[in-house]
Amino acid sequence: MEINWLKVLGIVITPIIAFLVGVTYGGIVRNITARVQNRFGPPPTQNLWDIIKLYSKKTTINHGVMQHLAPVFAITASITTLYFIPVLRDSKIFVNLSFSGDLIFLLYIMVFGSLGMALGVGQTGNPNAAIGVSRGLSMMVGYEIPFVLSIVAIMIQFQTTSLNELLAVQDKFTNWIIFQSPLAFIAGILAFLGMMGYAPFDVVIAPAEIASGPPSEFGGKYLGLMQTSGSIFTFAKLVLFTDIFLGGAGDFGTLVVKTFLLYMIPVLTGIVNPRFRTEQAIRFFWKWPTAFGILAVLVVVWKE
Amino acid sequence: MTYDKNSKKIVDIIQSFARKHSLWILGYGTGCGAIEIPPTMTSRYDGERFGLRGAATPRQADVLLITGYLATKTLKRVIRSYEQMQSPKYVIGFGSCTINGGMYWDSYNTINALDQYLPVDVFINGCMPRPESVISGFIELQKLIAEGRADGAEKYQKNLEWYRENQKKVIHNWKMPDYNW
Numbered sequence: 001m002e003i004n005w006l007k008v009l010g011i012v013i014t015p016i017i018a019f020l021v022g023v024t025y026g027g028i029v030r031n032i033t034a035r036v037q038n039r040f041g042p043p044p045t046q047n048l049w050d051i052i053k054l055y056s057k058k059t060t061i062n063h064g065v066m067q068h069l070a071p072v073f074a075i076t077a078s079i080t081t082l083y084f085i086p087v088l089r090d091s092k093i094f095v096n097l098s099f100s101g102d103l104i105f106l107l108y109i110m111v112f113g114s115l116g117m118a119l120g121v122g123q124t125g126n127p128n129a130a131i132g133v134s135r136g137l138s139m140m141v142g143y144e145i146p147f148v149l150s151i152v153a154i155m156i157q158f159q160t161t162s163l164n165e166l167l168a169v170q171d172k173f174t175n176w177i178i179f180q181s182p183l184a185f186i187a188g189i190l191a192f193l194g195m196m197g198y199a200p201f202d203v204v205i206a207p208a209e210i211a212s213g214p215p216s217e218f219g220g221k222y223l224g225l226m227q228t229s230g231s232i233f234t235f236a237k238l239v240l241f242t243d244i245f246l247g248g249a250g251d252f253g254t255l256v257v258k259t260f261l262l263y264m265i266p267v268l269t270g271i272v273n274p275r276f277r278t279e280q281a282i283r284f285f286w287k288w289p290t291a292f293g294i295l296a297v298l299v300v301v302w303k304e
Numbered sequence: 305m306t307y308d309k310n311s312k313k314i315v316d317i318i319q320s321f322a323r324k325h326s327l328w329i330l331g332y333g334t335g336c337g338a339i340e341i342p343p344t345m346t347s348r349y350d351g352e353r354f355g356l357r358g359a360a361t362p363r364q365a366d367v368l369l370i371t372g373y374l375a376t377k378t379l380k381r382v383i384r385s386y387e388q389m390q391s392p393k394y395v396i397g398f399g400s401c402t403i404n405g406g407m408y409w410d411s412y413n414t415i416n417a418l419d420q421y422l423p424v425d426v427f428i429n430g431c432m433p434r435p436e437s438v439i440s441g442f443i444e445l446q447k448l449i450a451e452g453r454a455d456g457a458e459k460y461q462k463n464l465e466w467y468r469e470n471q472k473k474v475i476h477n478w479k480m481p482d483y484n485w
Binding site for chain 1: 318319321322323325326328346347350352353355357358360361362363364366388389390391392457
């Protein structure tokens with residue numbers, strides 16, 4: 001069997017690039033938040049230093065095997081998600097582990113990290129963490145429905161469940177799915193707001209309310225691993241939405257521009273908004289985004 | 305090539321730089337000095353420029369910031385919070401009350417000198433210190449970290465018996481759970 005070394009190289013460097021880009025985006029977001037609040041804010045590398053510091057902590061508290069495994073589940077889910085998303089289109093290095101049903105697989109694997117965290121957090125015995133987990137899983141029930149509806153509308157419209165075929169459909173600017181299926185995009189982007197966890201949907205990790213929720217009992221290296229996973233997962237979600245709706249990217253410059261602009265939607269919404277309670281958030285998700293999602297599916301089926 | 309234990313490797317330099325520029329604060333703000341923390345962190349003085357950030361729980365925090373006097377009742381909670389933090393961890397005593405008791409020096413239920421009970425790395429003088437001096441205190445702590453002299457956690461573990469003795473002298477109902485840090 002011949003080994004495709006370019007593919008191996010891609011598999012090695014994709015998570016590293018995802019981590020570096022995600023962590024820099026996190027720092028830039030802190031800077032933008034600071035500018036909105038009339039501050040200067042930390043340097044863009046601040047999140048990277050935070051994570052290095054967390055990894056260089058000397059002691060780490062451990063409550064048991066499941067708690068030990070929770071960040072591992074999270075980072076496994078993030079990297080697996082990343083591997084099934086084509087980072088660049090028509091690239092020899094960043095060829096993903098694509099197969100014909102990868103969109104359906106992604107819908108499953110994207111919730112795996114949260115479920116693994118929920119299992120592990122249960123063992124820490126911290127009441128704040130338990131509240132955070134119940135809030136997180138409720139929110140997930142909220143935003144998964146419009147997200148799945150929007151993906152299903154696109155699957156019906158283009159008769160495919162493969163991301164690479166979706167990329168092949170969007171061969172030029174006017175063929176981007178955001179223009180071909182705007183209702184699905186609206187449903188998807190509203191679900192995306194909930195997925196990214198910025199305000200008004202940040203009830204899961206409300207620091208002043210439930211002491212940062214699920215990670216409240218995690219310190220040191222565990223927290224570092226969770227933040228690494230968060231950075232990678234942020235990048236993976238951004239690239240997924242870029243691939244589905246914005247026609248992917250042929251080179252890194254385009255990718256950075258598109259993902260950054262996409263990232264600004266939840267960030268800028270978050271800066272100017274207060275926090276929804278859990279039931280308000282779920283009511284929101286089951287009202288407007290779901291209505292747009294159903295409408296998108298109906299329109300597609302009617303056109304057939 | 306001989307291996308010199310005291311020589312600084314590149315990993316140590318990166319680690320101390322990261323520790324120095326990322327201080328997550330657990331603010332124990334029961335004293336009156338806590339009123340100076342919001343201006344330090346918000347738009348006028350903006351402590352986030354130096355990598356200061358509030359931590360939600362003791363597990364995630366690096367710096368325990370004790371703002372002002374400590375009653376014997378709150379001292380117990382401070383000790384418990386301090387022992388839950390992950391090392392390397394630092395303590396900043398904030399205001400005159402943590403140095404010599406300040407205006408509460410003859411009170412029957414406050415402690416006078418904080419460093420009898422916890423290993424304090426930096427004291428910030430003043431009653432109460434302005435945000436400028438708070439920031440200068442944090443920069444002093446950053447200097448100590450860079451020089452490797454902010455070793456309060458090690459000091460605490462080495463002299464645990466002495467600290468425990470002092471703590472038990474003022475806390476009469478010592479019922480603390482056993483846990484490791």
